[in-house]
Amino acid sequence: MLFNSLSFAVFLPVVFLLYWAVPHRFRVPILLAASYWFYMSWNVKYVVLILFTTAVSYGTALALERTERKRTRKWLLTGALAACLGLLFVFKYLDFFFASVNAVLGALSLPLHPVTLRLMLPVGISFYTFQTLSYVIDVYRGKFPAERNFFVYATFVSFFPQLVAGPIERTENLLPQIRAEHVFDYDQATYGLKLMAWGFFKKLVIADNLCVFVDKVYHNVWDFEGLPLIVASLFFLAQIYCDFSGYSDIARGTSMLLGIRLMENFKSAYLSASIREFWSRNHISLSTWFRDYVYIPLGGSRCGKLRHNFNLLATFTLSGLWHGASWTFVLWGALHGLGQIVENALHVSKSVTVGTWRWLGRVLVTFTFCAFGLVFFRAQTLPEALYVITHSFRLAGLASPVRYVADTLHALGMVRYDLIVAAVSLPVLIAYDYASLRGDVIVWLSRRRAAVRWAVYLAFLALILCFRASGETAFVYFQF
Amino acid sequence: MKKFLAKVAAALAFCLLVTVAMPILVDPYNVFHAKALRDNGVGPNRNYIKMTHVLAEPERYDAFIFGSSRVGSLHPEVMEGISCYNMTYNVGLPAEHLANLRTMLAHGVKPKTVYVGLDNVSYTVDPAIHLSDRMSAPYEYSRAHPVKFWGLYLNASVVVQAIPTLLHPEPMYASVQDFYDYGWWYDYDTENPNENWDNPRAVTGSTPRLAETIDELGELAALCAQHDIELVFFTNPMYEASYRAAVDEQEFKTFLRQLVRIAPFYNFAGLNDITTDRAYFVDHGHVKAGVGDRMLARMTGGEADEALLAQGFGAYVTAENVEDVLARMG
Secondary structure, three states, rough: OOOOOOHHHHHHHHHHHHHEEEEEEEHHHHHHHHOOOHHHOOOOOHHHHHHHHHHHHHHHHHHHHHOHHHHHHHHHHHHHOOOOHHHHHHHHHHHHHHHHHHHHHHHHOOOOOOOOOOOOOOOOOOHHHHHHHHHHOOOOOOOOOOOOOHHHHHHHHHHHHHHHOOOOOOOOHHHHHHHOOOOOOOOHHHHHHHHHHHHHHHHHEEEEEHHHHHHHHHOHHHHHHHHHHHHHHHHHHHHHHHHHHHHHHHHHHHHHHOOOOOOOOOHHHHHHOOHHHHHHHHHHHHHHHHHHHHHHHHHHOOOHHHHHHHHHHHHHHHHHHHOOOOOOHHEEEEEHHHHHHHHHHHHOOOOOOOOOOHHHHHHHHHHHHHHHHHHHOOOHHHHHHHHHHHHOOHHHHHHOOOHHHHHHHHOOOOOOHHHHHHHHHHHHHHHHHHHOOOHHHHHHOOOOHHHHHHHHHHHHHHHHHHHOOOOOOOOOOHHH | HHHHHHHHHHHHHHHHHHHHHHHHHOOOOOOOOOOOOOOOOOOOOOOHHHHHHHOOOOOOOOOEHHHHHHHOOOOOHHOOOOOOEEOOOOOHHHHHHHHHHHHHHHHHOOOOOOEEEEEHHHHOOOOOHHHHHHOOOOHHHHHHHHHHHHHHHOOOHHHHHHHHHEEEEEEEOOOOOHHHHHHHOOOOOOOOOOOOOOOOOOOOOOOOHHHHHHHHHHHHHHHHHHHOOEEEEEOOOOOOHHHHHOOOOOHHHHHHHHHHHOOOEEEEOOOOOOOOOOOEEEEEEEOOOOHHEOOOOOOHOOOOOOHHHHHOOOOEEEOOHHHHHHHHOO
16 A cells, blocks of 8 residues: 555545544554554565564563573574564575575586575565664663563554654654554644645655656666766656655654654755765664664774774665665665765765855765765666766767757657656755755744645645656655 | 644645546546547547447447557448448557447447457557556446546646647547547548658557467457357558568468458458558558548458459458468568
8 A cells, every 4th residue: 555545545544533533542453453454455465574573573572671691682682683684584685695696606617506586575574674673672772671562562563654664763762652642733733744745745746757767768778878867867866865755754744643753764865965964864764773783883983993984884885785685785885885984084074064155065076976876776787887877978969969958858758748847846845955954844834824824735735736647656665 | 633624624625626626627538528529639538438429329330340540541431331430549459349349238239240450559569558548548447447547537637738738739530520420530531741751660569469369359259259240350551661660570470370260351451552652641550541441342342453452452361361362461
């Protein structure tokens, strides 16, 4: 059940009304039932996997509390990590692992016995696995007591707004909110609706319209060179940002309707002045997860320079691997690790205050670096990514620029309507993100006069409805 | 909560106005105006409109011509003593003709004769692509999946995209009345001034489904036999350059060999004095109405031009002479 589907348009109001109509003690069962219904709408069979992960982490946390013995506690933690990560490995990485081993054996001229399971990747498995891992580790570290009520815990793992693509919530934020008694808050609910509208704008108007042109090029990159490759790569950056941050906004908005605040996952990410700052604004729930459970345990920055660089590289490479079982993702992650190592060497820090033009220059450099990295993220294979990089600047037709641009638009299949959509929607996105650097746009707008407010709301709704792409396109991050 | 729900209701009402009222009112594809078609310059969903029209008057027609836009040049009014309707629409496919005929029979339409025009497109295009195509989403889809079908049209962005055409429409119909009476719409007498004759478009699909198509045609033949309907298959003529660019000759001949096992057919495809002469064509894929008249005359009265027959054009292909005709097709 996609957020941008008719079934969700029926599902959400039903859950909302039921949730607020019943007394507090029935709300967790309603949320749990709704969350499992939501998850099973993709594939009923995979409910077994989420139940397994839930049961293992729930049981391990309780067992951790009952023993003081360090060795036993370590074994319990290792067992839980092995079980949850093992499941993720089998469904997500096993074929990649076999393919890589086969490639190495093939290179060594050793006999090959290729094995592939071709298992379908269960929706959201990377997200809920990491959420349960952070819970077990937090309980192990004594940061948080184990949850005794299984239904409350199962709701924490499966909470439908963030189940399939995050934000990857932390125990201390989400679990107490699920347990708490909520009173309907008008301001929070209206804020949630507005956030959802903004998320839908990004997803339906920007991401889904741009994906047509990105797919056209990236489905067969070999047919293109020069400007179409550059435009498609820039469009992909806008597409994936709007797709994922749009999902996060809809998830947070949906959750607010139920009185629960999820963490912010994106903060004007492409207006970052450094790669380090970018990762404090982009997919925040994942980057902080890796910071807290990988980077810092490895030693973080409180160690020698070499070790620090290794920690950065290892963390970002793993983060790349988290996104997908392919060397292109690994390279993309490693590239961001290397980028930060270079930044550290050059003493580029987000804390340094610079003038507007210098800031703009840094934003452009960071933006260009991210766009370059995303070529690896979007390409299906390494040769494809390398082709895009090596053929993007073959601008043979640039002698007559107007004709070249027209030919590029034609090659991408863009017509006047598409240009209008891009010309209207992209400036709105940039303006919103820029304004968000200074404050909350939704709050600012809600303080305007009613007539102004409603004029903006209705115009914005009309913009979504009139420019939205047709069909129900899945969110990109569902594949992770 | 009441205040919140009231405001949500107001916003929803606005959304409904934009998403439902506007598309119904403007209706670029004419699906909400199936009985009162407006020539607005946007290609309407002809399958849906024609089926709605035929089912509304089940006893009006004795015969139907099924096929893609390539059968659009067959003007049924030249047929004497029979009331025939041309069901032609964009990339009409055998699976959809079968479904249309089943629906017709279920609604009391009892044709005496059914003509079906076939070519390379018939077995290379997946009917599934029409389920998201506003110009070709079949009538049966509106019954089996009404939410998905109407969802294609209840969309404000559809209206917005059509605005340039709606503001500067180029009329499509010689006469809307002819559309309702006979099923044809374009002017099939004048060469398309925008056609690039030097650069033929390879009009063909990308889904190999020859076996499935033969099965569907077999089912169509069985259905016709069951209801005592005369079934006439025929192949569509294509301009030489387009034929060479789009048709895999071996595959096409395999298709014809399998087709003749289901029923004999009239052949108008291949290379002959008609298909090698641009004067007979509106564009690469569509013959002029004069050729359509000759094809109909051949299929109804048996008239034939001996010189063309010798080249396979108009040949009545049976299991006995199929190899001979295929050899003459060029």
